[in-house]
Amino acid sequence: MPNSTPHSAFRLPLLLLLLSLLSLLANISTALAAHADDGDDILRLINPLIGSTNGGNVFAGATRPYALAKPVANVDGQNTGGFATDGSKVTGFSAVHDLGTGGNPSLGNFPLFPQVCPQSGDDGVNSCQFRIGDRAPHYVNDSVVAEPGRFAVELVSGVKAQMTSSEHAALYRFEFPTGGGGDPLVLLDLTDLWQSRQNASVSVDAFTGQLKGNGTFLPSFGAGSYVMHFCVDFHGGDVRDNGVWVNNRAGTEPKSLYVTRGFNLFFVEAGDWVRFQNLANNTLTARMGLSFISTEQACNHAATEIPKPLTDFDRLVSETQDAWRQKLSPISIKAGGASEDLQSSFWSGIYRGMISPQNYTGENPHWDSGIPYFDSYYCIWDAFRVQHPLLTILDPVAQSQMVNSLLDIYKHEGWLPDCHMSMCSGLDTGWLERRRRAAIIQDAEVEPLEWSYQGRGGLQSWKSLDYIPYLDFDPLGFGTNSRSVSRTLEYAYNDYCLATLAQGLGKADVYDKYIQRSTNWRNIWKEDQTSAIQGNDTGFKGFFQPKYMNGTWGYQDPIACSALADFCSLTTNPSETFEASIWQYQFLVPQQISTLISLMGGDEEFISRLDFFHTSGLADISNEPVFSTVYLYHYAGRPALSTKRLHTYIPSRFRNTNDGLPGNDDSGSMGAFVVFGIMGLFPIAGQNVYLISAPFFEELRVTHGVTGKTATVRVVGGFDPAYANVSIQSVTVNGEPWTRNWITHELFTEGWTMEITLGAEESAWGTRPEDRPPSRISGS
Template identity: 60%
Template sequence: MRLNKSWPAAFLFATCARASVDPLSLVDPLIGTNNGGNVFAGANLPYGMAKAVADVNGENTGGFATDGSSVTGFSSMHDSGTGGNPSLGNFPIFPQICKDDVIDNCDFLIGSRAVSYINSSVVATPGYFALALSNGITAEMTATHHAALYKFNFQDALNGTTGTKPLVLLDLTDLWQSRQNATISIDETSGRISANGTFLPSFGSGSYESFVCVDFAGGSVNDTGIWVNNRAGTVVKDLFVTRGFNDFYLQAGGFVTFDSISANVFYARVGVSLVSTHQACRNAETEISDPASNFSQIQTSAESAWREKLSPVSVNATGVSENLQTLFWSAIYRTMMSPQNYTGENPLWNSTEPYFDSFYCIWDAFRVQYPLLTIVDPNAMSQMVRSLIDTYKYEGWMPDCRMSLCKGWTQGGSNADVVLADAFVKNLTGIDWDLAYDGLVNDAENEPLDWSVQGRGGLQSWKNLDYIPYLDFDYLGFGTNSRSISRTVEYAYNDYCVSVVGKGLGKTNATTYLSRSMNWQNIFKADQTSYINGTDTGFVGFFQPKYLNGTWGYQDPIACSPLASFCSLTDNPSETFESSVWEYQFYVPHDMSSLISTLGGADHFISRLDFYFESGIADIGNEPVFLSVYAYHYAGRPGLSTRRAHSFIPAYFNATESGLPGNDDSGAMASFTIFSQLGLFPVAGQNVYLISTPFFDSINITSPQTQKTATIRVTNFDPTYTDIYIMNATLNGEPYTKSWIGHEFFLEGQTLELTVGPNESASTWGTSADDLPPSISTATQLLV
């Protein structure tokens, strides 16, 4: 969907004030398709495997981008919002007309066939994507779970060329051009194209096989063949291709030409699979029986599926701008694209359990995305948790990152532990918790040979020294020997999460992990200072790397922040991952009370938070920042959390194509937006939501588990967002002074009413010691 920026304000207000609005009309899949958001903009179902879109030669990590680049093909598998290398995009098809119907007058190579698209022609809605190419061909697409349906119209293209027989090629490649080998076969009678290939994951180790089956309808087959290096022939119908000599990337594929096209339109049905070409064909035939007449029906079914997924949430948006509404509903939509449900498409083991893929990566998503799905789609979230546990059962470890059947790189700790703890404390059902606990203990106790893709490294030091050392001596396994600070902080919280589940199950070893959760204290250097451009920040005491012998190393506290260079696993590896010491110093979710004391008390903590945000050190484009936005709650100043959230929305998160401050990371950025607009922010792994002021007059969420409706209502709601500070609150009509609430709010359908005003300093709500969010040093029973 494209919003018309010229619509008058009166029209926008009238639209917002409608009594009943279809949320799908407020979903814009193009948000985040520019400026590095890498959002998938095409047609798909919730958690669907098939994801159809036009691929471009610009910012194509998610396939399509609104960056003015050119279209190189249309492919049917993608990930959304990821960083690094482009993901999937296997076996793109591409329509064109050869001048004078001479096959070699067509362009087969990616670089030569690219054609610009007409910017104003782009239409993206849930379950549908369309655009017009500058050569006159228009393309529409929709999708089922394992198949995509494309509709190509050649009328304008045929009017502008001497050719009469449209051609569709299939390229044996992917977006990253990682293909190792591939095979293609074209049926010369029906035109069916079957292909398979071996490719590399974009952020992991190993390789995977992908399979595709393409059928056409609406026209009769004229000829078929293969192409290699921009030359084609019609004699040979089968081809096997490797990567090429001396790693030269050999471009190759197959093609079909058509004549007798009805109304200048024909259809391409693409079935996908990770098992076999036979299964890819069966998927397509089962889900799209008649390509020439099913398009509208499939699009309508996709819209219905998305509407059902959004249905637990409703808002009273009176006075709220359409841009903020679009931001909200589009964000919920983006949280349900990945992880992808590949149940039945996992060739690695036989199981009756669900299999989800594209956990890309849990380090990004555990903080907000999975807690959101626990509220609005608990059944899907339960299946994802079961999939993580099943992966442990058959592969020996729960993943921290996984895509395309491959193990992804571990970025921090074993953060599937946090996902399981969050599911446990929020009573997700259908989960084998004894097996789950085995997986949690395995993460905490056993070091894998290759801890770069699973589990934890440095466990010998973790157990004996109570921290991860700088330049650790680790002979038990191998991985990127960096991130000693961020791994120490994350391992501490991972162990806390193990203790939560263990305590709940009555396991005697739970106290061991609770004790280890305090290891973050062992890397705090009380006299460490921090400077910016030679000027002392005035703050003393920061996490620092520590050697095996207990002596201190050094990392500049602002390193890896927006004020310095970016730090990743391979580019400038350091002792913190993708974030600074300044940012990680606020990540002790289980004992913020102790952290605040360590940093000098509540006033000093607030001053440090303010400086962190206002100096430019905080990186709002990356996930470790999220909880720190709401850390003021723990110092008794919840109104400052609300004010900080409002400073980022809509300044950094908005309803434009460049409306994300970083990669969406499969919906992590989207989820931060949603919770901030809802006014309840999760502390993942705990039964805690921090209360702030919503962006709407009222919000209703009906629990799919209990069918009870929870309501958040704002008295004196101010759509100018001047009066945003909570003065007092009631829960089910009774005074409520705590600045946090538990998941029972959703399960029991409670009502939270917030009265707001213009002055944070005038409010005493949520400020007393008894009203602060729990910490294990002050209220262990509330957490464990």
């Protein structure tokens, strides 16, 4: 999402993860090899540059699944993910990044920058350029190569760079132009993309040119700071000289440097440099190890994972590609004539969904519980809707490890996180059950002092008034006192998911308590509220509105914070809804959609409102809260309209192009939305419900990573790749008629076969009240 900041109080993501993974704690089994329609290597269809401009903020560089090391070029333009195809300038090459974040750029620490310094009178090093604004050249547009395991680019200076990676280390090849008139130099900059460095140190070995050091930085979201360590060594040439640089000056003495921000927070540009001569084939190889623990561990990562830097490049690329083939292996398709562009969007979406969160096992400087540890959750408010449900299907073991990591964070920090960036703010089943229930109930019942990034705020009012009030009086904890409407809706669904968990555990009293609280959203529904656009009444009545503590109504224009108005940021213009309008949030009642439909006037009025929302400019497909609204026609008994609505967004807003994402990818959420759309299924996160729509391929198969059983979704009776026939006429599951317009997760765990017959005209399939998704709480 643009300028994304997480919703501090959204506890639903953890509930989703916990509810989804009760039985997924076994080791992954061998799965089918992933393949495209023609059986070719699936990696040829992955395009890491999708979303590399237009605010997609993707990571386009080299990485293994969930790995720490992520080398790519850093640019001075759209640099949230490091690199962008926006024609900006390259400021360096960094080995750590995040994928698809909004707001402040994330990571990008300790970039290396290669250059050939002009000859000067005394041949001094100060003919080189050191500061970012001075040194950065454009890149050659058609030189960019991005593929799983390798990234390459040529600078207009003539320097060519390519890079690959292992789990914790990056390997660079810098090819310098011939006849450059000077000796090649590589500098290391003690900075990150955000220039958040608080202090840093570096030293250079006078004889080998090895660089060691660390720095303290701020996370792109969250409290506190983190320390990252690096270790760089060079191969393929002789060291001529080296030293340190500060701002735009450099020297050969001293050989070490420490920089900090003074009392006025002045930011000093500084680092180390090494100049080389006698390069073989004008090429210099640089190996960089990273660690959150120590410089020694960073050096050890580099030495053990890349023991032969001059010859390991191709091996690393090959091993990385094999790792991706294995991760993609649970799924295979028969495209049935669907375009390669659509196939590329599909496979690239899965690929991006397995880049973050990152596996930091052995790299947590605060504790080691002896289990796999994942971090870089940015942010679960975005990712819970589709990315984590997708991982639950395609990589359940990694997903269960992520859940265990979140519970481990709760164990050591006392709260489940909304976001957990750069570590800033086996289990036996019995332990896991106790821990997950305790963690979720604490979030529902105990307010932390600082609820901007963990826990819930306003719990005193939530319990006594049954809604979050406008201008709430909340002396128990502190956070941005806004979002009263969206927090009320989200807390209600959080409590519904908690009730569902309690029901599964046989805790009737807990279930009764939280199922009642899950209906609190009704308390902010204002039945006579209208909405106008530029003075013209939309014709719809009844919207959510903020409510004061005394029960009287406040007011927020229902179109505020929509695509027709100003974007609402948590920090710049907080409102009573978060990053979306009341028009969008009016549909966020997944536990009681049937009740919502009644409040809106019945099925036809609900459909009319959905249509208006999606055709008036109010719907913002660039932000995750809108995803489910594409499919809500199912709840009104018109599943065919969901598929038709989906086709207005795919592929028009999700394409196999550099600008092919409508908003930032948010750890792969945009890509996961595309994947589910093409599969013909949409998850209602936190419930055992997948809404069925028309697939974009003739057949998809998914082999479950724990049970080993293969689910099949197949179009029968003729598949139309022109998509004139997108209305479901009938469905069978395991050969038996299936009239419900939704299905459960057993499709994947039990390996069911779902066969779908499509036609041009809307049919009666899935339209009866008894065939609609569950959406009413008993007694409501």
